[in-house]
Amino acid sequence: MPQPITADQPAAHDLPRGLPSSVGIDGFEVAAFLEAVQQAGLELHGVMLERDGLLVVDAWRWPYDSLTPRVTHSITKSFTACAIGLAIDEGLLRLDDPLAKFFPQAATGATDPRAAQITVEHLLTMRTGHGGNTSGSIWRGIDGSWVEEFFRIPLTSAPGTDFVYTSAASYMLSAVLTQVAGVTLHDYLKPRLLEPLGFEAQHWDISPEGISPGGNGLTARPVDVLKLAMLHRDGGRWNGEQVLPQAWVEAATRAQGGEGSRYGYHWWTDRPANGYSAVGVFGQMAAVIPGERATLAVFGAMEKSAQVTPFIDRHLSAALCGEQAGAAGDERLREVLQRFAEEQPLRSLARPTKPLPARMSFALEANPYGIETLNLLQAGERLVMEWVEATGSERIEAGIDHWVAGTSSLPGAQLHHGYALRDAPVVATARWVAADRLELEWVYPRSAFRDRVYLSFAGERVCLERSVNINSGIRAWEPLHGMSTHNPTRHV
Known part of the structure; x- marks a missing residue:
């Protein structure tokens, strides 16, 4: 379980740690931020706050933490911008x-x-002439050439005029980089940016053409995402080395494209107040507040990433002006962090009508997801759910009234922004919410997603309902119905 920072706590990574008061940060206001976000009903998974090189807040809800790689979504775009800046500096x-x-x-x-008039700068400033966003969830469903698909997208205005946010622009930047450098975005950035900043365990998706998506698809440790913000706050310097050209950092993080623009070169320049940020869907953000010499990273599962911005502006901005808070603020924050990090147990609310058999098997009616059979296997206080398709089977294990960590490849990309979670780490639990109704919860710590499944039993029949906490598309499957294939007598 994550623990609040203490002055003598050894760093789990290479960022020095300190108490908020040591760099003039008001712990009362940071605590107020955490409480206000919770009261607003926003699902915040973690927040990190750094000033003058010291990480002073590293707050995470269970089971998330700053060292477990996480899908960053459109924060990837700001890494793509780094690669373009470096390639321009190298004359490519x-x-x-x-x-x-x-x-x-x-x-x-x-x-x-x-479309022939679209330039590299038009891609960076999201002024391609397209009329709408082609998101990563759409790209991931295309098996052919994404480059050719880009040129098929209709234009509604001349390139260089209207701002329309689209991940298609970022993909083309990655494609251009691969074309001129002869390597993927990841391989290009690795010696130039990722290794100098000490990045570890990152993963980059690849398109059918062998190109990194550019607009999304980077899975990285939250602490490394924070480093990207720190690098830009410091003008492209890291440990005394000029990793990014300072002129590029300045250009990328100021509004580009004319009057009224809120976007630079793949950086948002209007959020938070007096700062700029890299933003990913569902509440992922790496932000810089230059005037306060501070950076922050936020991760969550929210309808809109902008939902958290008012709380940052109200409380964290105030926290950065808290020279007088001192040790009392640190102690108040410690108390709130302790509650914030506590594991959330899910306990049964009822007892089943009769104990589950050691094995149950249900033939499912035809459904859009291709699942033919549902198997349930119980051993002690653990329950394994197995889904059988024509191409094979996948399973997930849950603890009954407690959490169990494992991996899962269960199908469900429709619920997960188009991502097929293969061998994805998951923590899972099950509990009885009624005598004939079992609830399961699956939390995927490397993403924003948390699935909830209900199994309702009625004689020999079962109904399976599955939903997700957040998604760009559907939030729930159609219910699946099935009939028991046998009537076992052995119980556990």
Whole structure:
């Protein structure tokens, strides 16, 4: 279980730690931030706050932490911007280079001839001329060339005019980088940025063309995401080395594209107040507040990432002006952090009508998910659920009235923003909520997702309902219905 920072606590990573009061941060206001977010009903998984090189807040709900790699979603875009800045500095490309220069054949198939006018800078500033967002969840369903698909997207305005946020632009930046450098985005950044900053255990998705998506698909440790913010706060310097050109950092983090712009080169320049940020869907954020020499990282499962911004502006901005709070503020924050990090037990509310058999098997009616059979296996205080499809089977293990850690490859990309979670770490529990109704909860610590499943038993029949806490698409499956295939007599 994560623990509050103490002055003598050894660092679990390479960022020095300290107490908030040691760098003039008001622990009362940080505590108020955590409580206000909770009272607003927002699902906050963790927050990190750093100032002057000291990590002073590293607060995580169970079972999340700052060292477990996590899907960053569109925070990936700001890493892509780093690669483009480095490539420009190395003379591999220019801001005014047109896309058609790198993909002449694909450009000939463009739906709109104006697509030939799209430049690298248009991609960076999200001014491609497209009328809407092509999100990562859409890209992940395309088996063919994503580059060719980009040129098929209709244009509703001239490139360089209207701002329309789209992950398609970021994919093309990654494609351009791979074209000029001959390596993937990850392999290009590894010696230039990731290794100098001490990144560990990151994973990058790859498109069918062998290109990193650019707009999403990076799984990284939250502490490493915070380092990206620190690098930009310090003008591209890390441990005395100029990792990113300072001129690029300044350009990337100020509004580009004309009057009223709130976006730089793949950085948001309007949030938080007096700062800028890399933002991912469902409440992922790495932010810089330059005037306060501070950076922060926030991770959660929220409808809109902007929902947390008012609480940052109200409480964390005030916390940065808390020179007088002292040890009392540190102690107050310690108390709140202790409650914030506590494991949340789920206990049964009823007893089953009769004990579950050691094994139950149900033939499911035809369903959109291709699941043919549901098997339930109970051994002691653990329950294994197995789903059988035509192509094989997958299972997940849950503790009855307690949590069990494991991995899962159960299907469900429709509920998870298009991501197929393969061998995904998961903690799972089960409890009886009625005499004939079993509730299961599956928490995926490397993502924003938390699934809830209900099994309702009626004689020889079962009904399975599955939903998710957050998603860009559907939040629940259609119920699955099945009939027992045998009537076992042995019970446990």
